[in-house]
Amino acid sequence: MNIASLNVQRDALRKELTRLDAITPGCGNCSHYQLEKCDVYGQVPPGDWFKGPVDCPSWEFDALPF
Ligand code: SF4
Known part of the structure; x- marks a missing residue:
């Protein structure tokens, strides 16, 4: 590794971390949220x-904007 490749890798990781930090896990962006209910727990999630x-072990994110 040289200084140029070190800097390229650092920049790439910073950009990826920024992208990941912008994701807030919640029912609203979870792939299990279908027809206004959670298809894992069968309940309507509260607003918050x-x-x-959320710290839900079943949260999944498909990264699609719709
Ligand atoms: S799996 Fe968890 S985060 Fe996803 S909709 Fe259900 S309760 Fe919400």
């Missing part, structure tokens, strides 16, 4: 869960 952040 919809917005997040």
Whole structure:
């Protein structure tokens, strides 16, 4: 590794971390949220869960904007 490749890798990782840090886990962006209910737990999530952040072990994110 040289200084140029070190800097390229650092920049790439910073950009990726910025992208990941911008994701707030919540029911509203979870792939299990279908027809206004959670398809794992079968319940309508409360408002603060919809917005997040949540610490749900079943949260999944497909990265699609719709
Ligand atoms: S799996 Fe968890 S985060 Fe996803 S919709 Fe259900 S309760 Fe919300």
